[in-house]
Amino acid sequence: MSIENQLTNPMRTIKVHSVVLNISVGSSEEKLEGAAKILEKLTGQKPSYRRAKKTIKEFKIKKGEPIACIVTLRGKKAEEILDKALEAVNRRIKAESFTDRGNFSFGIKEYIDIPGMIYDPSIGILGMDVCVNLARAGWRVKQRRVKASKIGKNHLVTKEEAIEFMKEKFKVEII
Secondary structure (H helix, E strand, C coil), X not given: CCHHXXXXXXXXCEEEEEEEEEEECCCCHHHHHHHHHHHHHHHCCCCEEEECCCXXXXXXXXXXXXXXXXXXXXXXXXXXXXXXXHHHCCCEECHHHECCCCCEEEEECCHHHCCCCCCCCCCCCCCEEEEEEEXXXXXXXXXXXXXXXXXXXXXXXXXXXXXXXXXXXXXXXXX
8 A cells, every 4th residue: 555545545544543551560559559650640540450360479479469550541642642652762662562463562661761750769660561552544343342343454554554654653763
């Protein structure tokens, strides 16, 4: 599909569908509350807690215990937070981070690398994962509950298209 066709056909334009920020801390309750404070300060949304699926004695994790918190962002807010997160990694993403469906993930080692975030000694240093889902207009047809339908393979975002989109829109360097 040529670039000209993407510009003239609104159904071919790629957009950021969602951005998920995840901080997994393990078992400690104080650290988990600190992680939730970081995500709430960064996004303005209350995070959702995730529980352990199984018991791991070596890490002192029990099944059903809250061990992580996440926030899912969509729309304009997702693009703003993604821009800040890319600044934290110097606008560099590895090519291996992209999937065949055009999604990608990267990690931030310390939350203080994100512009606007200030170190809080009571929380300590925590890192986070950023997962980005790219999609075209019409993706909801496959995801909706009522009258869900299939989407053709040529409408899905490929790895190459996702890399090109990130280079053009967010000025990302692919290494």
